Amino acid sequence: MTVILPITKIPREGLPTRALVVGDPARADAVAAQLDDAQLLGENREYRSYRGRWRGTDLVVSSHGVGGPGALCLFTELAAAGVRTYLRLGTAGSLTDTVGDGDLVVAEAAVRDDGVTPQLVPAEYPSFATPEAVLALTAAAREHRLRHHRGLVWTRAAFSPGVLELPVRQYQAARVIAIEMELSTLLVFAALRGFTAGGALVIDGNASQDNADPTRYSPHRAVVTEAVRASVAVALDALVSLDVEEDRA
């Protein structure tokens, strides 16, 4: 009898070892539509998971919703079902004028302001992308002729600010180029398990100007939608090219 995992309702066994994870269930549908023989694996809450093939390689695509704690539930259940290599394809706000709308940011590492990984491991522990994932994503972005940048990302639990002053200027001065909400959770989770992980993020606005006023956040513009659509092949090409498990201590 197939055992179904409780939070994502994916099967406990027999999954491919690679997963593309995205925030939005509709984005999981759009990725699945590009796969060969896509099959829905399970659906519950914000989590929608498919399996399928890209260029002959089996993989999973799953949505994790918004925020690190919920995303961690997906990453954990995917691991229980056999996934060992994760790439996140998401959106992010830019923190610098040189990274514009529709550009792709390939994360080298992420600031752990995610609100959840401090409950897993001390705050000094790093949140870094697997080097091969960074190289595979940048190579695929170049091949697909997408405007892209490598750099540091700020993962932050709260989308909009409250009353506390945010260290935006300090992180800008420290060369952090984009802000989003789940990547550091994925990178820490993967490092703790000895898995491979990375992420690429499509820029959907200037976060240092827009996020204090949620009515100015406008991610549904054509420049963003088109860049996300074009980035799917980049992320899938990178995912199927990765094969780094054997070298790891």
Ligand SMILES: O=P(O)(O)O[C@H]1O[C@H](CO)[C@@H](O)[C@H]1O
């Ligand atoms: O486009 P996704 O993958 O959802 O990523 C970003 O968009 C959401 C905020 O609108 C957060 O999940 C953030 O990380």
Ligand SMILES: O=c1cc[nH]c(=O)[nH]1
């Ligand atoms: O967290 C996020 C995601 C996309 N864009 C932003 O400005 N922030």
